[in-house]
Amino acid sequence: MLDAFLALAEWQNLxxxxxGTGLGIVVGAIPGLTASMLIALTLPLTFHMDPVSAVTLLxxxxxxxxxxxxxxxxxxxxxxxxxxxVTTFDGYPMAQNGFAERALALGIMxxxxxxxxxxxxxxxxxPALARFALQFGPxxxxxxxxxxxxxxxxxxxxxxxxxxxxxxxGMAFALPGIxxxxxxxxxxxxxxxxxxxxxxxxxxxxxxxxxxxxxxxATPQESGRMDMPKSKLPIYRSDLGYAPxxxxxxxxxxxxxxxxxxxxxxAALVSYSTEKQLSKExxxxxxxxxxxxxxxxxxxxxxxxxxLIPLITMGIPGSVTEAILIGALTIHNLQPGPLLFQNAPEIxxxxxxxxxxxxxxxxxxxxxxxxxxxxxxxxxxxxxxxxILVFCVTGSYAVNSSFSDVWVMIGFGLVGLGLEYCRVPxxxxxxxxxxxxxxxxxxxxxxxxxxxxxxxxxxxxxxxLFLALALITVIWPYIAARLGARARAKQAEEPS
Numbered sequence: 001m002l003d004a005f006l007a008l009a010e011w012q013n014l015x016x017x018x019x020g021t022g023l024g025i026v027v028g029a030i031p032g033l034t035a036s037m038l039i040a041l042t043l044p045l046t047f048h049m050d051p052v053s054a055v056t057l058l059x060x061x062x063x064x065x066x067x068x069x070x071x072x073x074x075x076x077x078x079x080x081x082x083x084x085x086v087t088t089f090d091g092y093p094m095a096q097n098g099f100a101e102r103a104l105a106l107g108i109m110x111x112x113x114x115x116x117x118x119x120x121x122x123x124x125x126x127p128a129l130a131r132f133a134l135q136f137g138p139x140x141x142x143x144x145x146x147x148x149x150x151x152x153x154x155x156x157x158x159x160x161x162x163x164x165x166x167x168x169x170g171m172a173f174a175l176p177g178i179x180x181x182x183x184x185x186x187x188x189x190x191x192x193x194x195x196x197x198x199x200x201x202x203x204x205x206x207x208x209x210x211x212x213x214x215x216x217x218a219t220p221q222e223s224g225r226m227d228m229p230k231s232k233l234p235i236y237r238s239d240l241g242y243a244p245x246x247x248x249x250x251x252x253x254x255x256x257x258x259x260x261x262x263x264x265x266x267a268a269l270v271s272y273s274t275e276k277q278l279s280k281e282x283x284x285x286x287x288x289x290x291x292x293x294x295x296x297x298x299x300x301x302x303x304x305x306x307x308l309i310p311l312i313t314m315g316i317p318g319s320v321t322e323a324i325l326i327g328a329l330t331i332h333n334l335q336p337g338p339l340l341f342q343n344a345p346e347i348x349x350x351x352x353x354x355x356x357x358x359x360x361x362x363x364x365x366x367x368x369x370x371x372x373x374x375x376x377x378x379x380x381x382x383x384x385x386x387x388i389l390v391f392c393v394t395g396s397y398a399v400n401s402s403f404s405d406v407w408v409m410i411g412f413g414l415v416g417l418g419l420e421y422c423r424v425p426x427x428x429x430x431x432x433x434x435x436x437x438x439x440x441x442x443x444x445x446x447x448x449x450x451x452x453x454x455x456x457x458x459x460x461x462x463x464x465l466f467l468a469l470a471l472i473t474v475i476w477p478y479i480a481a482r483l484g485a486r487a488r489a490k491q492a493e494e495p496s
Contacts, residue, residue, distance in 0.1 A: 004349035007052055008357055016049075017056040017354055021361045024064020028081050029072050030391050035065020035081065035321055043328055051332040051347055056354045058328055062321055063115065063358040066264060066304055067366065070107040070297055075100060078209040078388065082200065083264035083300040085430055086272045088208070090285065090292030097288050106290055107297045108366045110246060114298035115359035117250035118257070118305025123352050125309075138449065139457050142442035143466035145266075145435050150470040163428045166419065170432030173198055193404040200434065202396045202409040207430050209392050210413025211420060213385050242294050245275060249298030256299070257306025264300040264307075269431055271299030277476060305355060312336055312348055 007013060020042075027038045038061050046054035069084035074091035087107060094103035149167060176187040177197025188194035249271040256267035275295035276285045285292050311322045329336050329347070340348045396409040416426055450456040457463050 004346060004353040005357075007346060007350060008056065008353050012050075013053050013056050014357075016053045017060040017358055018361055018365075020057040020060025021064040021358050022060075022365055024061040024066075025068035025071075025362065025365060026064075027061075028065040028068025030395070035062050038065055039321060039325070039328075043331075046328060047331060051334065051344075052350050054328060054332065055347060055350055056358075058325060059351060059354040060358045060361070062325070063301075063304060063355065063362055064365075065321075066301060067108075067111045067362050070111065071104065074103045074107060074293075076388070077212055079204070081264075082204055082430075082434065083268060083303075084296075085204075085208075085265055086268040086296040086300075087293060089272065089296070090287070090289050091296075093286070093288030094290070094293065099288070102290075103293055105367075106293045108363065110242075110249070110294045110297035111301040112359050112363045113246045114250040114253055114300075114302035115305060115362075116356065117247065117298075118254040118302035119352070119356045119359070121254045122305040122308055122355065136462065137460070138442045138445035139460045139463040140466070142439060142446055143457070143460075143463040143470070145439040145442065147270075147466045147470040147473070149432065149435055149439065150473050162422075162424045166424045166426070166428040167432035169419075170429040170434075171436035173203070174433050174436035193402070196400075198408055198412075198433075199396075199400065199405055202405045203412045203433055204430060205392045205396055206409040206412030206414075207416035207419075207426055209388060210409060211416030211426070213389055213392075214413055214417050215420070216385055242291070245291055245294050246298050248274065249295045250302040253299030253302030254306035257303030258309050264303040265431065265434060267303040267306075268296040268300040271295045273473070277473070301359075308351060308355060312340060312351055 008017070023038060023042075024035055028035060039058050042057065042061065046057065049057070066081060066083050069079055069081035070087050070091065073079040073084035073087040074095050077088045077092035079085045079088055091103045091107060094100070174197070176194050178184070178195055179186050185195055252271045252274060253264070253267040256270060257264065272285075272292060272295045275291055276282050279285065279291065281289070307322055311325060326336055329340075334340065334344050334347055392409065393406055396405045397403060416429075419426060419429060446457075447454075457467075
């Protein structure tokens, strides 16, 4: 490990890491562009690079891409990456209330702390945690996703029924395309463009960015600018009290990231929901509550460290980004997995070292510019939305080089606008869309393995644990309300 840090201290490796982190922050902040897209575009540039330099560049892009998404999520309610969806719940209301700098500072602080804590797990517990994750089968993955879906009811502002309806609608839109189990087309209505279903990126951009642009176009501001009252200092001494929340979110993010195919957006969702369940003021979540930003950002950044554990110890990619990283290693004749530590320890430990230093560089780059970044909301709103619209169209088209994705983006922009008009939350809708394919795939695999016997789930202790947590999530608000009513009644009966 020490040798890896010494190699990283060489000026060319440090320069590539800084360039990668800076590019990642910029790309991650632009709705429609993602870290995986940036890594895929720069991968050919690494063909003739030194393997260590190539790895540091790509790891920097990964960390910066996930972190940069919080900028537009907080300032414009347009998450730059799917991992920042949950950040919009409280970050954007904070910016609307004049605390844009404060929200950005909290998000950056939580991102860095989450990254450093997950680095500790990555450096010290990679083999043990990877072996534990191998005990998970399809039943465990299905119940974990089911638990996350149930938590949507807790995340929903206002009516729980509307939150579940939004999640169900998102799951319905995830159905068209090719059925992965039998290879047959479903709900395509004879259209060849529908064979691949609705892409996540066009849906995400449409539901959040396009709907926001349409709403702004319908209700133009007289001044043409967004007011941002001067906020207080970005970080207070009292923020040390957030330490338990940061630790909790980081551990949850690391654990969720460790599970292949789950992702940073689910890590943020589980962390946010857990924090809301434990809070003494759950009604404040979604209205600009600081712990909501802390929970979401600490978890989604920590998930990167967790996702790197199965990547370097077992060669299992947890997402598209990790799959591209495996391709980068293969290009340099390196096979990720247990033998990587034996055959190329400088690469294995170089990845671990680069992840830590990238988080430090991300802090320096974003913290130094936080006050200037916050001024984005003071730009002319019409011009800003026009530029964002160009990026949205470009990002949607660039994924598959298909203009049909642009129409999907526009269509889901109208869907998002309609949902908000009916006061139906967008978060559960998008997260339901993301989780539905995972849940279906794991449930089908479970039923195939058990010959359709649902009772086999009773023999899986971790699956039962996730089901129990889902049940507690549903009934806890009612229990808390009853306990609160009893406490208030008892207090009223006491003589004054």
